[in-house]
Amino acid sequence: MQLYGYQLMDLPIIDSADLFLVKAGDQIINSLFTFDRQGKQLALRPEFTASAANYFAKTQGSPVVRWQFAGSVFEDKSHELSAEFEQLGIGAELIGLGGSLAEAEIIAMSASGLNKIGIRNVRITIGHTGLIREIIQQFHLDIRTQRFLLHHVPAFNDPDKGAEWILKQFDSQLSSVENIPLNIDRVDTYVNSSSSDSLMTMGGRTQADIVRRMKLKQQRFADRNNVVAAVELLGKWCQVSGESLSTFARLSGLVEGNDNAAQLLHEWQDAVALLEAHGTALPTLMIKPDLARSWEYYTGIVFELHSDGLHLGGGGRYDELARLVGSKINTPSVGFAYYGNRLMEALKDVPYEFEPIITMNYDEKDLLGAITWANSLRTRGLSVQLLPHSELYAAGKFTIKLENAIIAQFQTNKYSLDQIDLLINDLKQAYK
Amino acid sequence: MIKPLTLALPSKGAIAEPTINFLRDCGLKIEKPNQRQYTGVIPAIPSVSVLFQRVTDVLYKVADGTAQVGITGYDVVRENPHSNLVVVHKELGFGHCSLVVAVPQTWVDVDGMADLLDVVLDFREHKQRNIRIATKYPLLARQFLHNHGIHHFTLVKAEGAIEAAPTLGYADFIIDLTQTGTTLRENHLKILNDGVIIESQACLIGNREVLKQNPEFLNTLRILIEYIDAAQQGRGFFQLIANIQGKTAEEVAQKVAANPITRGLQGPTIAPIYADNSTSEVGNHWFTVTIIVANANLLPAMEHIRSIGGSQTIVSPVRYIFLEKSPIFQQLMEVL
Numbered sequence: 059m060q061l062y063g064y065q066l067m068d069l070p071i072i073d074s075a076d077l078f079l080v081k082a083g084d085q086i087i088n089s090l091f092t093f094d095r096q097g098k099q100l101a102l103r104p105e106f107t108a109s110a111a112n113y114f115a116k117t118q119g120s121p122v123v124r125w126q127f128a129g130s131v132f133e134d135k136s137h138e139l140s141a142e143f144e145q146l147g148i149g150a151e152l153i154g155l156g157g158s159l160a161e162a163e164i165i166a167m168s169a170s171g172l173n174k175i176g177i178r179n180v181r182i183t184i185g186h187t188g189l190i191r192e193i194i195q196q197f198h199l200d201i202r203t204q205r206f207l208l209h210h211v212p213a214f215n216d217p218d219k220g221a222e223w224i225l226k227q228f229d230s231q232l233s234s235v236e237n238i239p240l241n242i243d244r245v246d247t248y249v250n251s252s253s254s255d256s257l258m259t260m261g262g263r264t265q266a267d268i269v270r271r272m273k274l275k276q277q278r279f280a281d282r283n284n285v286v287a288a289v290e291l292l293g294k295w296c297q298v299s300g301e302s303l304s305t306f307a308r309l310s311g312l313v314e315g316n317d318n319a320a321q322l323l324h325e326w327q328d329a330v331a332l333l334e335a336h337g338t339a340l341p342t343l344m345i346k347p348d349l350a351r352s353w354e355y356y357t358g359i360v361f362e363l364h365s366d367g368l369h370l371g372g373g374g375r376y377d378e379l380a381r382l383v384g385s386k387i388n389t390p391s392v393g394f395a396y397y398g399n400r401l402m403e404a405l406k407d408v409p410y411e412f413e414p415i416i417t418m419n420y421d422e423k424d425l426l427g428a429i430t431w432a433n434s435l436r437t438r439g440l441s442v443q444l445l446p447h448s449e450l451y452a453a454g455k456f457t458i459k460l461e462n463a464i465i466a467q468f469q470t471n472k473y474s475l476d477q478i479d480l481l482i483n484d485l486k487q488a489y490k
Numbered sequence: 491m492i493k494p495l496t497l498a499l500p501s502k503g504a505i506a507e508p509t510i511n512f513l514r515d516c517g518l519k520i521e522k523p524n525q526r527q528y529t530g531v532i533p534a535i536p537s538v539s540v541l542f543q544r545v546t547d548v549l550y551k552v553a554d555g556t557a558q559v560g561i562t563g564y565d566v567v568r569e570n571p572h573s574n575l576v577v578v579h580k581e582l583g584f585g586h587c588s589l590v591v592a593v594p595q596t597w598v599d600v601d602g603m604a605d606l607l608d609v610v611l612d613f614r615e616h617k618q619r620n621i622r623i624a625t626k627y628p629l630l631a632r633q634f635l636h637n638h639g640i641h642h643f644t645l646v647k648a649e650g651a652i653e654a655a656p657t658l659g660y661a662d663f664i665i666d667l668t669q670t671g672t673t674l675r676e677n678h679l680k681i682l683n684d685g686v687i688i689e690s691q692a693c694l695i696g697n698r699e700v701l702k703q704n705p706e707f708l709n710t711l712r713i714l715i716e717y718i719d720a721a722q723q724g725r726g727f728f729q730l731i732a733n734i735q736g737k738t739a740e741e742v743a744q745k746v747a748a749n750p751i752t753r754g755l756q757g758p759t760i761a762p763i764y765a766d767n768s769t770s771e772v773g774n775h776w777f778t779v780t781i782i783v784a785n786a787n788l789l790p791a792m793e794h795i796r797s798i799g800g801s802q803t804i805v806s807p808v809r810y811i812f813l814e815k816s817p818i819f820q821q822l823m824e825v826l
Contacts, residue, residue, distance in 0.1 A: 202608055
């Protein structure tokens with residue numbers, strides 16, 4: 059990430075719980091590690107993005123920032139009696155830069171990062187939450203119904219659910235008008251007759267609040283045809299997936315007449331084209347319009363990274379977050395995160411090249427000589443630890459034994475200080 | 491000398507007295523040397539010592555090993571999960587209550603959790619604040635609300651009469667325990683259709699590690715469980731003893747067993763009565779029939795016994811039924 063200009067940032071581990079709740083998805087909220095101090099609800103960070111957006115909103119720095127993060131993130135699984143509260147989180151955020159360039163950069167960088175550490179068969183799936191929002195908005199539904207449809211997008215391709223099931227859920231959860239008069243004009247009279255005046259403000263709701271909501275419920279009931287139409291279109295939308303060229307062609311047929319949606323689709327295609335320029339092989343890409351990442355969070359392109367069945371990370375565009383955590387305006391933002399524990403799992407069979415710590419054994423009388431040897435090796439970039447010669451410490455594969463202040467022995471070879479480069483060469487051969 | 495197993499019991503609260511009564515009915519009467527002291531003994535099992543604590547502290551004392559077992563509410567266990575705790579017996583059969591979501595009755599537009607989600611969003615949109623919920627159960631409340639898609643709320647910690655919170659204005663609705671719902675109704679609250687978070691009753695808990703490592707404790711606990719288990723098994727049955735005439739014991743047994751209700755747990759026990767045969771019909775003899783019937787079947791069983799000539803029937807409650815092995819103890823061993 060350094061190569062793309064991403065600066066390593068450190069952000070607070072503990073912050074206000076509201077910061078993480080403001081736009082988080084169900085998964086994060088359900089396992090947010092919260093606690094109270096002095097009347098404030100605090101939380102251990104479950105991820106970096108909200109903290110990054112908050113820091114960006116509160117500091118008047120550069121209009122465009124590229125930040126990378128690595129550190130602990132926390133989940134409270136105490137209800138599962140799980141001991142795994144802490145995980146390694148690694149991610150990056152590009153804040154202040156809109157357009158396809160930013161999206162393509164984040165996706166390409168996250169995928170190439172996996173390749174670089176030795177993970178093979180990396181697959182990228184790309185969806186677009188902003189486009190689904192736009193499609194739903196054209197049906198002029200109330201906010202709650204829109205949210206309901208967004209949250210049910212994964213159900214379209216669930217063999218046990220599907221469009222009919224979604225409509226049934228809508229009817230039972232949102233548009234049930236049981237106990238509510240169907241005639242909108244009668245709602246006020248009904249509320250008056252159902253409650254006594256003295257209790258009208260009980261529970262923080264006034265009579266007007268209750269009337270407003272009942273009318274909303276009635277409106278939903280009346281608008282059911284629009285919901286049916288939205289479900290039908292979303293069903294078609296979610297059926298399309300595959301490689302980029304043919305998928306975009308089919309999707310474009312579904313947004314005819316909706317200029318905003320067509321524009322977003324065009325931008326999505328641009329981002330995918332830029333990915334190719336970044337060197338991302340097209341066969342590794344899959345366009346998946348029903349890709350469901352947290353609807354609360356993301357506003358545009360979303361993506362996931364997989365390898366051999368493991369979901370290793372993902373991210374997307376979240377332009378509203380900075381405003382919600384204190385910025386005056388929406389700020390274009392894209393980011394991604396790797397899931398540390400799954401990375402470890404994916405890496406467990408990957409051959410790992412590392413530079414070992416070299417142990418230098420010495421007798422007490424040769425301590426000064428040992429320090430000279432060790433420092434000479436360190437100035438040449440090797441890690442060296444000094445240990446007095448003792449039967450307690452078994453000689454390891456990378457142990458150099460100091461015969462005296464001048465002669466060092468590695469394996470069966472002996473070296474004087476002026477042969478140090480030869481020693482280093484032999485050490486490197488050994489750990490290759 | 492056997493190390494005494496410490497049994498923590500609630501000292502006050504809704505299940506304190508029922509716990510003492512429950513143990514007494516199981517044959518485990520508690521004796522307190524001094525009413526002001528927080529300890530006691532169970533003469534039936536001398537290797538048990540009793541420690542009285544507040545209902546939540548029972549759980550803490552068992553979790554930290556001060557007591558090895560305890561009786562508390564299942565709601566308390568669920569609200570305070572602890573890896574050291576094991577629920578030995580989940581259903582002791584008393585202290586029934588439910589943790590529920592209750593909203594003001596004036597919210598005539600709210601019947602279920604889906605409605606409540608609407609209202610929560612309405613609070614944020616039109617009142618620019620989170621909805622406030624009074625509860626003593628923050629963990630269970632949070633989980634339940636999150637599972638229903640409700641994420642933005644403020645929990646108001648409260649003790650005592652939570653039902654009054656919406657009327658007093660410091661919360662908008664409540665999540666609290668209820669037994670019959672009467673107190674909620676009296677405070678103008680209603681339970682949501684799908685607003686039952688957990689059904690609770692008194693339960694027996696233990697410290698997993700301590701029990702695993704101490705066979706003496708485990709053995710004392712087995713005796714304690716045997717009493718409870720056998721008493722609970724027995725509680726559902728009556729023993730019925732009737733006198734019936736018949737030619738042979740087999741003939742009487744066939745008549746009794748003809749009805750599944752009076753067949754007993756294994757089959758009827760028939761014993762001859764060595765009586766003056768002047769009271770029996772010619773060729774017949776008197777027999778005593780002993781059977782065990784489920785409580786709910788007592789009257790149908792009586793009718794059948796009468797219909798086959800039974801008389802002078804004695805019915806008495808069954809105090810204990812000891813099965814081959816205590817099922818509750820078997821389950822515990824599997825979990826440990």
